[in-house]
Amino acid sequence: MTKQQRAATPEARVKLPAEESTLDATALTSLPSGRALLEPHRIVLMAVGAGIIFCAAWFLRWDWLPNYAGAIVSGVGVTLLMLASTSVLGFFLAVPLGLVQVTGPWWLSLPAQGFCTVIRGTPLLLQLWLLYYGLGSLFPQFPEIRQSVLWPYLREAWPYGVAALTLSFAAYEGEVMRGAFAGVPRGELEAARAYGMSRWKLFWRIWLPRAVHRALPTLNGETVLQLKATPLVATITVIDVYAVISKVRQVTFLTYEPLLLLALIYLILTALLVAAFRYFEKRIPTRSA
């Protein structure tokens, strides 16, 4: 569903317009179409761009690249692993977070609301350092934790990175899910109740699928934002692609080359992500009344 179509349906206009427009403004959610590339001025621009890329490849130093190619590939793997695991975990956490804010009792909805406000109101870098340095310095003081089976993992950095990224994704997507649950037309829920469905059946068959369906368009943007958040884990010594490039910069003292390569890698990853989402969005039937 394109942006225009989404804006055209009145029910979509009610649903979190600010969040969605900001999502489109801060995360790349669509790719340029290939057909429009052959206009004359674009061909000239592309020639200039190709010239710049050629100059970059010819005049800058790239002799370090073969030594680090393996590390960069494994770094990209770590980045993608972080992205996939935290997005999936975060989404599963976001569903109950959104649900209890809409329908839960106050002792569930208030904490959920507070959680979303706190996570969305503080920088991710701070949360990451709070978990890694804060909890990391607290845990060893408790013998119960030191002797538990989880201790070998808690001594490493990645569980804290996964935790921080998951909580962040859950808070942002939980806010979307809250809007999505609240936006399912009341008549559909009443119809289900009139059929005599129990509360669970109503939830599993009507409410959840409709809400997830409504939240799908935001998933693309949220996932791109999540990809853009992953390099932060390099600050707590997780070796993702950003950390590999930082290492290259420290060893070779180069200013431009590693960072340009890093930007290129993230551009490609984002483009692949957007293309994948476009592929899946086409498979999901969208017919909104």
Added chain:
Amino acid sequence: MAADMINWSLLALEPPGWGGVLLAGLMNSIKIALGGYSLGLVLGTGGAFGKLYGGPVTRDLMEVYTTVVRAVPELVLILLLYYAGTDLLNRVSAALGYGSVDISGLAAGIFVIGVVQGAYSTEVLRGAILAVPAGQMEAARAFGMSPLMIMRRVTLPAMLPHALPGLSNLWLICTKDTALLAVVGFSELTLVTRQAAGTTKAYMLFFCAAGVLYLLLTLVSGLIIRVIEARARRGWAAR
């Protein structure tokens, strides 16, 4: 037991405590956020008008700018603009015979945040301008107003209510993005918090204190934003 573990005197404003340092860091963060956001608004206004009314080449260049900034992590952009930007500036000034210039961290931070915010606000403002009925701008053109006057008198005031929700979200993103400057060693709130925590080993206390400061900044901004939005929408029918 928990009460004994927290040493509140570490947060005192006077030097044995670190409270004053944290507040100075917060002030630095706010300065950068304000400067970067303003620069971003200027860039964004130019970018949005360029994208909507510019020639084909301008449009494509703007598209490349917003695409790259929206696809590459802020952290990478900050490193790239910070190191490459200062290096380029030094080379240019050396070539012009001024020798190396010393760029203040504040200016560099504002520049970096501004460039990133510029791309985001380009997109927000572009959407808001598109939401203004075309007839209003045509009417202004029919009155013989120059493009600049149309922008000042019609387009900008008419699009503002449409842009405000997005722009206020961008402000919140901007205040949080300042934390990333900790990575390039600018002493804003997150970095001084880490220094304070590292020196005193009271990690939980300081990171939670900084979190409270950021949260206060967000909540106070939210209140101000609500006032501004109510004022910008004063002509609108109640929804």
